[in-house]
Structure formats: structure tokens, C-alpha cells
Amino acid sequence: MRFLIVLFLFFVLVTxxxxxxxxxxxxxxxxxxxERIDPQFEYDVNYDLGFLWLDKVAVANFKxxxxxxxxxxxxxxxxxxxxxxxxxxxxxxxxxxxxxxxMPDGNFRSVRHTSQKEKGGIVRAKIYMFDYEKGTVxxxxxxxxxxxxxxxxxxxxxxxxxxxxxxxxxxxxGAFGSMEVGAHYKVPTFSKKGIGDITIDFLSADKRxxxxxxxxxLLICRVLVDQxxxxxxxxxxxxxxxxxxxxxxxxxxxxxxxxxVRGVMK
Numbered sequence: 001m002r003f004l005i006v007l008f009l010f011f012v013l014v015t016x017x018x019x020x021x022x023x024x025x026x027x028x029x030x031x032x033x034x035e036r037i038d039p040q041f042e043y044d045v046n047y048d049l050g051f052l053w054l055d056k057v058a059v060a061n062f063k064x065x066x067x068x069x070x071x072x073x074x075x076x077x078x079x080x081x082x083x084x085x086x087x088x089x090x091x092x093x094x095x096x097x098x099x100x101x102x103m104p105d106g107n108f109r110s111v112r113h114t115s116q117k118e119k120g121g122i123v124r125a126k127i128y129m130f131d132y133e134k135g136t137v138x139x140x141x142x143x144x145x146x147x148x149x150x151x152x153x154x155x156x157x158x159x160x161x162x163x164x165x166x167x168x169x170x171x172x173x174g175a176f177g178s179m180e181v182g183a184h185y186k187v188p189t190f191s192k193k194g195i196g197d198i199t200i201d202f203l204s205a206d207k208r209x210x211x212x213x214x215x216x217x218l219l220i221c222r223v224l225v226d227q228x229x230x231x232x233x234x235x236x237x238x239x240x241x242x243x244x245x246x247x248x249x250x251x252x253x254x255x256x257x258x259x260x261v262r263g264v265m266k
Contacts, residue, residue: 045246046266049079055264057085064169071102072111075165090120098165107175113163128190132160137190153190161188161195164225171200172245179219179245189225199224213262214240214249 049058060079067074077096081089099111109130116125125142135157141149155161162170167187170176176185185200203209203220214220218240225235240249250263 047263048266049261049263051261054085057081057083060263067099073100073102073108073169074098075100075169077165093118096165098163100163100166100169106173108162108166108169108173109160110163110166113165128163130155130160132157137161153195155190155195156188159188161190164189164198167198176200179221179241181219209238210251213251214238218242218248219245 045062047060048056049060050056058079058081060077062075062077064073064075066072075098078093079095080086080093081091086092095114095116097112097114097116099113100108101111103109109132110128111130113128114125116123118124123142123144127138127140127142129138129140131138132155134152135155136152137155138152139150140147167189170187171185172179176187177183179202181202181204183200183202187198187200189196189198201222203222205216207222208214208220209222221239221241223237223239225237236253238251238253239247242248246265248265252261
């Protein structure tokens with residue numbers, strides 16, 4: 001069940017976490033005390049995921065930390081199925097790690113992004129490493145720590161792509177502009193196929209979806225991503241931000257074979 005990927009946009013930006021090992025092929029997170037960073041990042045938010053009539057088929061936690069290297073931050077997201085869903089999915093676990101650099105202008109730029117999935121004892125990982133001098137993103141695919149595929153994706157130096165976690169950090173820190181009704185942003189991103197865009201729109205009251213799920217006090221954002229990212233028919237995600245600009249609720253629409261998948265902050 002691939003619904004765990006929906007956590008990407010729900011849970012970024014939110015905590016000081018443990019010390020990350022940025023030298024490993026697959027970045028890891030230990031239990032050391034983190035260095036304190038900007039107060040707006042000092043959160044620890046957990047979520048429940050559900051679909052259809054089931055309110056909790058998976059749990060997730062997202063954390064952000066400053067590393068020991070100057071101006072380098074590590075965002076990490078872990079998720080796992082629980083209960084009967086864990087049995088049905090062979091105790092599926094997923095982890096995402098983004099290394100990003102804080103630039104002199106305050107914006108964040110992707111350095112490396114890793115996605116790792118474990119199911120039935122098999123671990124698959126995709127790694128994207130950004131080289132802005134060469135104008136490339138190196139893509140690597142591993143299965144049980146064995147390199148299976150590797151190639152470079154060319155990028156436009158004047159419109160450098162960002163991974164989805166770094167994109168979110170830039171969004172909520174104001175790099176693209178204000179988070180307000182009517183705001184529209186298009187951000188270059190990447191996949192193994194090449195360069196694309198993430199489209200972000202903040203919706204007015206008359207365009208709010210799922211009014212029974214999203215309360216009126218939430219700021220609603222519509223995000224359009226590549227359909228393959230979430231195995232959806234249209235690549236549409238809705239996120240509801242609370243007064244602290246935390247993603248309190250979210251829905252990924254029309255996941256193939258499942259329908260809408262929702263996430264709720266605990």
C-alpha cells in the first residue's frame with residue numbers, strides 16, 4: 001500500500017530533531033540532542049492517516065534539525081503502518097530525508113534527497129544529489145544497499161529544482177511570498193524522469209473542498225504534483241493550515257485503488 005507517501009506535504013518543517021549522519025549513502029537519524037534552531041522550527045508533530053471509514057491505518061512524525069555543518073539543515077520524515085494495516089502491508093515503513101543549505105538570502109536549497117521504503121525485509125532507496133556547478137542532479141537507485149541504477153539529470157542553473165521537503169520549508173518561511181488566499185506559486189522540482197513543477201494555490205472560501213473535513217478556520221492550499229509521486233489520477237493534494245501555519249489536515253485525492261487518503265494532526 002503506497003499511501004504512506006502522502007505524508008510528504010503534511011509533515012514538513014516542524015521540529016528540532018536528532019543528529020543526522022550526513023555521510024552515509026542512506027542518511028540516518030540518531031538520538032543525540034539537536035542544536036537549537038529558529039523558533040518557528042521547534043515543533044514535534046505527529047499524524048494519523050486514514051482512508052474510507054478507517055481513521056488510523058498509519059502513523060507518522062516529521063522533524064527538522066540543524067546539522068553540525070554550517071548552514072546545513074536536515075529534514076526527516078518517518079512513517080509506518082499500524083494494527084491490521086501493518087499485517088496486510090508486511091509492516092511497511094518509509095523514511096524520507098532532505099539535506100538543505102540555508103543561503104545568504106535566507107532561502108533553502110536542496111543538497112540531497114533520499115526516499116527509503118522497507119517491506120517484507122526488502123529495502124529500496126532512491127537518492128538525488130544536487131550539483132549546481134555541473135548543473136545536474138545525480139539519481140541513484142538501491143535495493144538492499146546494492147546500486148541498481150544511476151544517471152545524471154540536467155538542470156537549469158537559473159531555475160534550480162527543489163525536493164518536496166525543501167520546497168515546503170521555503171513555502172512556510174516566505175521564500176515564495178505570502179501564504180494567503182489567492183496566492184499562486186510554481187516551483188521547479190524533479191523526478192527520475194526529469195524536471196517538472198509543483199503548483200501551489202491558496203483557495204478562497206467558494207473553492208474550499210471537503211467542507212466537512214476542513215474547518216472554516218483553516219487556510220486551504222491546493223498542491224499539484226506529478227501523478228506518479230502519489231500514484232494518483234490527477235496529482236491533487238489539499239492541505240489545511242492552522243493559525244500557526246502548521247499543516248493540521250490534508251487529503252490526497254484519488255489514489256489509484258484507494259480513493260482519497262486523509263491525514264490529521266494529533
